[in-house]
Amino acid sequence: MAQRSVAVVGSGYMGGGIAQVLALGGARVALADISQEIAEGNLERLLGEAEQFVADGLFPADAVERLRENLWAAPSIEEAVADASYVEEAVPEKLEIKHATLRRISDAAPADAVIGSNTSTISIAQLAEVVEHPGRFLGVHFSNPAPFIPGVEVIPHETTAPETVEAAKEIVELTGKKAAVVKDVTGFVLNRLQYALFHEAAQVVEEGIATAEDVDTLVRTTFGFRLPFFGPFAIADMAGLDVYSFCYASLQTSFPERFATPKVLQDLVDAGKLGTKSGAGFLQIPAERSNDLVAYRNKAYVAMGRLLEDLGPSPVDEETAQQGGASAPAG
Template identity: 75%
Template structure:
């Protein structure tokens, strides 16, 4: 059995603790004080009850969370005999350094330590860890109980033989892992902030409002993203088409939208994506009809789900008409 400690019991750390407990792990949570950890535990139990009532967690979630999660008196008490420890304290390097130093001093020498940092270089955090070869990034996304992807980020000194151990823990929660190199922003936030940067520039240029941009993203290319990543989408669209579109964008922004070298190399080699049987992902041409059928079915199912859920409650509800009779 694997014992897990979560240091930092706030929104992210608490959510990670919940899914690990539901996966059958014994989890200890710790925070800056025993009182905060105990309060967080009560919040996690109450949340589990609400999530279960809403059909988001199993019906016995409260029982499982209550049985599996305990609040430790201190960071040291939480990590002392843990097999895996996840640090989830605020995204400030000085706080993380101080916390990771306490964790690594109190933990077993063979305990694996992860950090839920969003953007800080893992190598920079590793400076505070004793035996940094057992340390890596394990980046869950917000909200941790419901977002299925987790970035695993070894630094140059990480013992890579430990990665499968962490992958197994994450897989037990039903989530999917991707192993990426240690670089500022990793993959998730580098892409997310690139999109936000371009969207904010479009607003500042007066081309569209934030509301209209959100509508376009949700209902066009963003609609595809639950099923296909950017390379699969490009392969299906046609890499030659992408090259033409880059050329068009370059008439206004030649540097910002310079054609990626990898794209140009594929197009020059006659590899246009699914229609030629070779592209970024090398999907065989004979599978194209099957892929198209899946795509169409997926998009229709997504629209039905959105229709069932209704619009997100972002904008104020329409005001009720005043009564005409008093």
């Protein structure tokens, strides 16, 4: 099988990281920017980073050699994309810059090349307006830092072809990451959830309920401790959807609008689908697998605790300790 030829347009922090994982996945990757000089400079930076990642045990021992073999700096965007079967656009998050770049990509790339944008906020349909053959275009949103975060949002717009989605999922698989296909709505899914948490956390600090340090401690050591292993729906199913319904009712005594019970939750509770204890909920986990799930959960949490012990305190924890712990809540 011929080596897959891909291009990454935008060689900065995000584009460079995406190029690294594509090249380590075996693709021949052209790296392009506003000039060959910038692309070459960032290529050298990526090789230097990779050397340090190897030394730290974060990249495989042969990573630098594989990157030297598979990654190259193109003289221009047009030359980078000329023979590419897949192009990832990763230029700054400004509509006019993305539009100008995508026009150049779609004019120069093969007509059947799939084009993905790494945008985290801009409507995919709006970006698609300047792409010739927009059925081959979609969002393919890697997270920062791209070499190490394993999830990728794949975001088709209304006229994205099904085969384009499948091709994007194959690209994500090539990098060793997991794809989640989501609709083209404001914030997509990742940032919609991330900013919802941040908004509530900021209000807690503004209201003087807890300090930023204590909020971070609670998130890291309670529900955030679960999230590497289980998403919010699996966690809810294990807790019991009737319990969630009761908790919403309690929250509504102080925050009636902010914590209105989601209809999808109430419908399940009304139907007697209470999660793992009833064998049905958001996820269809048979009740007889409950013991296996609990055993896995307990092993996972203990393993996470040991990992954190082995890593030691983060620089954030060290700075907090040096400053004498968390400050008093505002207000």
